[in-house]
Each structure stands twice: as C-alpha cells, then as structure tokens.
Amino acid sequence: MADDKQGREKQAADEERRQRERALRTELERYDEAEPPIDDAELDEIEAELETVSFPATGAEIVDTVGRRRVAAGQETYAVEELLPEAEVETYESPAVVRSRIQRPTIAMAMKRIVEASETIPNVEYSASQRDAYEKTLRALQAVDTLDEDEGVRAITDWIVERIEEKGKLPGSRDVRREAGKLTRESGYEVRNDEWLGI
Structure with a gap:
C-alpha cells in the first residue's frame, strides 16, 4: 500500500474495523456478562420459595407464588412479575430453570x-x-x-x-x-x- 495520505487513512480505518470486530467477538463470547446479573443470594431465596410449587409449573403459577418479590441487578430493582410471563404457554421444569430465566x-x-x-x-x-x-x-x-x-x-x-x-x-x-x-x-x-x- 502506498505511503500517502489515502493509504494511511485506509490502514487506520482497517485497524478500527478490526478492533470493533475483536470487541464484538469478545462480547459475544462473554454474552452472559452483558448486564449485571441478579445476585446469587437473591436467586437462592427465590428458588427456596419455589419449593412449595409443583413442577413443571406455568409462568402464571410462578408469578402467583413469587411475582411480588423484588430483586436487584446493579442499580436497578425488579419485581419477579416484571421478568416472567404470566402465561400458560410456557412451563418451567424446576426452580433452577426459573432462576436462569430471570438472571x-x-x-x-x-x-x-x-x-x-x-x-x-x-x-x-x-x-x-x-x-x-x-x-x-x-x-x-x-x-x-x-x-x-x-x-x-x-x-x-x-x-x-x-x-x-x-x-x-x-x-x-x-x-x-x-x-x-x-x-x-x-x-x-x-x-x-x-x-x-x-x-
């Protein structure tokens, strides 16, 4: 490539593109870390509360049991009912599945x-x-x-x-x-x- 202004600009643009691609690959490899997760202790408490539910259970049954419970992720707090569908079309096989869905x-x-x-x-x-x-x-x-x-x-x-x-x-x-x-x-x-x- 010629060592002129156009050549240097192309090299800089190519390097910037490669950096963006590397950053994207890294993020996709670590996609579980894209946002602060809900604290494990809070998820453990929700799992314990769900021991009274008969699994497999619908989203409506889960929300009825723990829907009003609030959990924190980073600076935000959420009611479990904001995170799970109050629906009959989706069922959960165990408290661990519920945990992974709201994490x-x-x-x-x-x-x-x-x-x-x-x-x-x-x-x-x-x-x-x-x-x-x-x-x-x-x-x-x-x-x-x-x-x-x-x-x-x-x-x-x-x-x-x-x-x-x-x-x-x-x-x-x-x-x-x-x-x-x-x-x-x-x-x-x-x-x-x-x-x-x-x-």
Whole structure:
C-alpha cells in the first residue's frame, strides 16, 4: 500500500474495523456478562420459595407464588412479575430453570413480552428450541448494544411482537436472527457469516 495520505487513512480505518470486530467477538463470547446479573443470594431465596410449587409449573403459577418479590441487578430493582410471563404457554421444569430465566433482567423482560404476545395465537406451539434461539439472538444483540442501552434488544422484541400481531404466528428463529443481523449492521457493526447474527 502506498505511503500517502489515502493509504494511511485506509490502514487506520482497517485497524478500527478490526478492533470493533475483536470487541464484538469478545462480547459475544462473554454474552452472559452483558448486564449485571441478579445476585446469587437473591436467586437462592427465590428458588427456596419455589419449593412449595409443583413442577413443571406455568409462568402464571410462578408469578402467583413469587411475582411480588423484588430483586436487584446493579442499580436497578425488579419485581419477579416484571421478568416472567404470566402465561400458560410456557412451563418451567424446576426452580433452577426459573432462576436462569430471570438472571438477566433485560433479556427476561424481552422474553416476557414475546411469550405474552404469543398467547394471542390460537393453538400456539412454543418449543424450547425456538425460545432458546430467540434468547440467544437477544443476548447477541445485547452484547453489541453495550453503548446503546439495549436499543437493539428492544427493537427486535418490538419486531417479533409486531409479526405475531400482524401474522398471527411466531416468526421463525432464522427470520429473527436475520432481522437482528440487519439491525446490527445498520448500527455500524460488521457481522461475519460464521457468527450467530451473520445469517
């Protein structure tokens, strides 16, 4: 490459792009750390309270038992009912599953909206694999959005809920990933084809 102004600018731009890509890869590898989790002691207490519930249990049963309990994540506090869908379409196999679902509040609130919106679909089949794919996509967006206060998570959640309302069915997980990848690229982040959002 020529050692002139244009060559130096291209080198600087390439280096900046590589740094952003490395940062994104690091965040995606550590996506469980994207937001402060709820304290383990509080999660232990919730699990103990759920010993009176017969599992598998619906979200409505869980919320009825511990919904008003408040938990802290970083500087924020949340009622458990803000984090779990009060719905019949999703069941929890054990207190440990409930714990894992509420551990990351931003993701939990997004999934609550999606699950509650899906209750409007007649005879909805909400598989565990589809739920897991939605959650993995939300976590990948959250890793990208560390500077944007989870704007991408809110945007893709809105998109999913709108599709449910418009089409009367859950969007496929590949469609959700594709839309999330598009949002990520529009935010100025490069997404490679071998990444979760690079579909």
